[in-house]
Amino acid sequence: MEGYLGIIAIIVVVALLAAGGMFLLLRPRGKSAPPVEPPEVRPVPGEEQAPPAGVAQDDDAATTTLPPPAKPAEPMVVPPAVEIPPPSAGRMVRLRARLARSQSTLGKGLLDLLSRDRLDDDTWDEIEETLITADVGVAPTQAMVEELRTKVKVLGSRTPAEVRGLLKEQLLTQIGSDTDRTLHVKPHGERPAVVLVVGVNGTGKTTTTGKLARSLIGDGNKVVLGAADTFRAAAADQLQTWGDRVGAEVVRGPEGGDPASVAFDAVAKGIEDKVDVVIVDTAGRLHTKTGLMDELGKVKRVIEKKATVDEVLLVLDATTGQNGMRQAQVFAEVVDVTGIALTKLDGTAKGGIIISVQRELGVPVKLVGLGEGPDDLAPFDPEVFVDALLGD
């Protein structure tokens, strides 16, 4: 009996083992992840449910799962490097070669004529013609020729050095070597100095404003720029670029907006930021004299509610000669111009315009533009100018 029970127990154990083995063999292979219930999305009443990111919907409302969009690379924001411009002192000496290149024909022509052994009437006519052609102007030319005739007579025979000395003296007399050409840019206590830049469009007004800001910053001043040329949107952008390069704040207004309001805001900003100088670039459209007078007059009046206008700089293109001068005269009649910025002197052989423009407008040339480079604006130095003209 005991033997039977033992056999039955063995059979039961074997049967159980066999059943367990079958289960292990037949169960599905691999681990399956537990199904994930999608999160319940409750539509916001009145709003259409937007498809979740990465799910495209087609017309049949079937959905396709797309790979998540690649994250656009973050643009690298590199702050523009603020330049430290060079100081203004000695600029004309640095740019002397450029002046010599454009003006040497005039200087050399005059020196050759005056060095002739015999100075007859024809030679004096030629000297006169050379001066007139260089835009010196009729009256200054006559005054110079008369003086030179007298001095040459006294001298008799002349060495080249004497001829050069004579001519230099005469040119300096006509240009005015003692004239005060200081740019008034000293702040008044808490209030900044204000420079108003006026002139016909295309003369280099905006460029000169930008160059002047650089030069003042190079001399250690803090500057705010006012883009009151609201007539041409690009002018404000241009000024912004100049300002950004040297870290000068630029106050601008809407295109076609009121220039006086921009000028006012620029001066207010200058006072708030305690800057030394505010430079205001104006549009100065020359449609009618009355319109111009109204516009510039208002700009000036509005600025004067907050500060003093220390300089009204008239920008004049040296290459436009007498034609440019006539237009400049209109500006001089509507605002009290205190100084001239003569641009593009590197692009003309007619440097005599310095003499005629001062005479006709009654104000000194304070700045000269000698190229398109950012530091090609220099305080005008008559001595350096005449030396460049006559050569060493």
Ligand SMILES: Nc1nc2c(ncn2[C@@H]2O[C@H](COP(=O)(O)OP(=O)(O)OP(=O)(O)O)[C@@H](O)[C@H]2O)c(=O)[nH]1
């Ligand atoms: N060669 C040379 N080019 C200059 C000088 N000054 C300005 N320019 C160039 O003259 C052109 C006109 O200058 P802008 O400053 O745009 O003239 P703008 O008078 O402000 O003109 P608007 O903004 O229309 O009023 C630019 O190409 C300047 O680079 C200079 O002294 N020499």
